Amino acid sequence: MEQKKFDLNSLIGFLLIGGILIWMLYLNKPSEEELQAEKAKTEAAAQEKAANEKSKQDISLAQATSDTLDAVKPGDSLALEQLKNKLGSFAYSGTLPSANDVTTVLENDVLKLTISNKGGYITEALLKNFTKYDSVPVYLIKDGNASLNLEFSAENRNLNSQDLFFEPTLSRNGEEQVLSMKLKTSESGFIEYRYSLHPGEYMMDFSITSQGLDGILNTTQPIYLDWNLKGYRHAKSISYENRYSRLTYEYDGEKHSKLSPTSEDEELEKDVTWMNFRQHFFSSMLLTDTPFKEVKLTSVDLVKDEEIDTTFTKQYGAKMLLEPKGGAIAYTMNMYYGPSDYQIFKKYDRNLDEAMPLGWGIFGLINKYIIIPLFALLSDFLPAGIAIIVLTILIKLLLSPVQYKQYLAQAKMKVLKPEMDEIKEKYKDNKLKIQQETMKLQNSAGASPLKGCLPAILQIPVFYALFTFFPSAFDLRQKSFLWAEDLSSYDTIAELPFHIPFYGDHVSLFPILASIAIFIYMMMTTAQTMQQQQQPGMPNMKFIMYLSPLFMLVFFNNYASGLSLYYFVSNLITIGIMLVIKNFIIDEDKIHAKIQVKKAQPKKQNKFQRKMAEMMEQAEQQKKAGKK
Structure with missing residues (x-):
């Protein structure tokens, strides 16, 4: 019979393996951060479990009614009792x-x-x-x-x-x-x-x-x-x-x-x-x-x-x-x-x-009492696209006297330009004197840049009211016109294989046409403004001339095509009115003659003009005193 012998090598091997395992466990023990994370995880799990238990106890009625009601049979007193315990x-x-x-x-x-x-x-x-x-x-x-x-x-x-x-x-x-x-x-x-x-x-x-x-x-x-x-x-x-x-x-x-x-x-x-x-x-x-x-x-x-x-x-x-x-x-x-x-x-x-986004204050009033009733009347017997065009024509005719005043003021400023250039050349080293003499000339002639701005400002409420009207006009929804399938959404003449930020993944034609019309209008209105002297602090008109059409082209690509149609037609009509006023109504020679007559008459200044003149005189005197 073979006797079992004590194997020292095997014992040493087991001890070494045990030591290695203990060393590995020591190296892989969790850090303090890991212990905290594990504790937080355990607490979160406990809270979730408690919430789930509470949710179940807090009348998980969908389950209670479906399970219990399915079990309720006529005469089943146990199921009825369970249901009453849950629902009272x-x-x-x-x-x-x-x-x-x-x-x-x-x-x-x-x-x-x-x-x-x-x-x-x-x-x-x-x-x-x-x-x-x-x-x-x-x-x-x-x-x-x-x-x-x-x-x-x-x-x-x-x-x-x-x-x-x-x-x-x-x-x-x-x-x-x-x-x-x-x-x-x-x-x-x-x-x-x-x-x-x-x-x-x-x-x-x-x-x-x-x-x-x-x-x-x-x-x-x-x-x-x-x-x-x-x-x-x-x-x-x-x-x-x-x-x-x-x-x-x-x-x-x-x-x-x-x-x-x-x-x-x-x-x-x-x-x-x-x-x-x-x-x-x-x-x-x-x-x-x-x-x-x-x-x-x-x-x-x-x-x-x-x-x-x-x-x-x-x-x-x-x-x-x-x-x-x-x-x-x-x-x-x-x-x-x-x-x-x-x-x-x-x-x-x-x-x-x-609840409708019709604009606040005067803008909402214009929409509620003028634009909405008028468009409702037109759309009763006209297609939506034609109704927009007719509405635009009526609004532009209504505002044409204001536009006439605006263009007349611009024409007066244009007539005075040679004399204003002389003042600028005469006092080229004294900006304050240029402003003072320019103001005297404009007052004596009855012309002022402000008179050209005020008519434009008067048109802003109507402009903004229409901007808020078209996106909310339910009557435009799914109404087609020319290539536009839906005047309450954008029109599409081309789909792009990619998306351009702010522009989109399509090309709309009405915003392009509106941008071109705005550019032509801006060229006509800013050309003579840029010919006049650029007053200090005044915006760069050339920059504005390019910015407005670009804004229309980019941001209106996703707007309602009915709104772009309005701006396109509106600017076409404005251009037409300006051409008629310029070529058939306003005679610059007659305007010049009237200005000369008006300049020769004694001009009574109002309180504001007198105050401005006094302030400028004081500024001029202070400047002279400072040089001494």
Whole structure:
């Protein structure tokens, strides 16, 4: 029998291997930073787990109602008891035949609304008479992009109406369709959403009331109505549409405000009476007869890269604090799903036109009382493109006396140029004296650069009003003219294989034509200005002459083609009026003769002119005293 012998070499080998392993473990032990990171990770995981557990306990009602309701069978007392433990008295709604995710349709000739039993809110809102840029029907609500949730407390339970089932009852009141959605605790106890849709209307009546919930509904705890919507893209240019997609609202009487259109924004407002989740040409609105005591309004810009095809523009939210009266909820409201059309908004007499970007102050007034009614009248019997041209002609004719005054002032300055050059040469070493003598000459002749500027300034309100009108004019949407398929979006004559910053990936013709017309106009108006002496501090007119057309060419490439069409026609008409005034109305020889007669007459200075003259005299005397 073979005896086992002690192997010293094997022992030494095992000891060496063990030592190496211990040394490796020592070298790879975590640093203090790694230990802290691991600890933070563990704590975060624990917090997440706790939050998940709380979420499950805090009535994960979607799961509770689906699982428990599926298990409820007639006479199944155990399942009914489980449901009651989770929902309290509102477990009654889970035993009704309506306790499943089915829908009811409210519909008229312009609007189709689909309301779900689960949550009792609108899950689809279809505008029947409109399509998107790609001919797909316009849905303001579809595929879960919107929710309406009532957060309330009942029997020591925090409940969310969006997880509970309502019982629908559809009826008619004449031509009006009425849908009652009741979240029941019994046959006589319930929370009711009531929708009433009238023929031909985008605006419908909506109310939230409660009845028979004494001892069940906890009105000492805050009750919130939480409305959220992600705005779908509807236009060809996502950047242009997104620029005019904005949350607007009315609060504190008849004050109006809006959230930022370009970034994440949030406001907490008091006494809010309506809010509009505007998507450029379409609006989703909620209005209330009883102002909401407090509303948290949020807006998030979802367009991160304008070069990428994007489904949504903005994420809107409004969390409204409701005030129960007499232990019950009672709010009479309205909902609007339809076009952002000034004419439609105006007829409701609720200041809804303030939700449209028509400009502030005088600019908005010009739009509301002149441009919008006039364009509406023209577009009733003319195609949209022709209506723009006729509107432009009428506006230019209306402003032609102002333009005549402007050109007449420029002509006078041109006639005086030789004498002004003599003054400049005579006092070339004394800039103050040049200004003083030039002012005397202009006053005696009844000519002044200011008289040429004032008429141009008077045209600015109309110019800016039209700049804000065209992007918001719903009547231009999907109306074609010449090569432009849609006057509310950019026209395209060429697609580029690449994207140019600020310009885009296409070439629009109307901005090119408008740029050329502006350049010709600038050449005509600045040529004689540049011939005159360049006053110190005055802008470089040659630079402005090139900058304006370039600005139009680049930045208007993505703007509505209707706006570029207006500027093109407007500048063509302006050029024509200037040529007529120059060649057939204004005679520079006669102007020169009148100026000489006027110069010979004693000129009475007004207070401002006397003050300026005194100041210049004092400055001249101080300068002479300083040289002594």
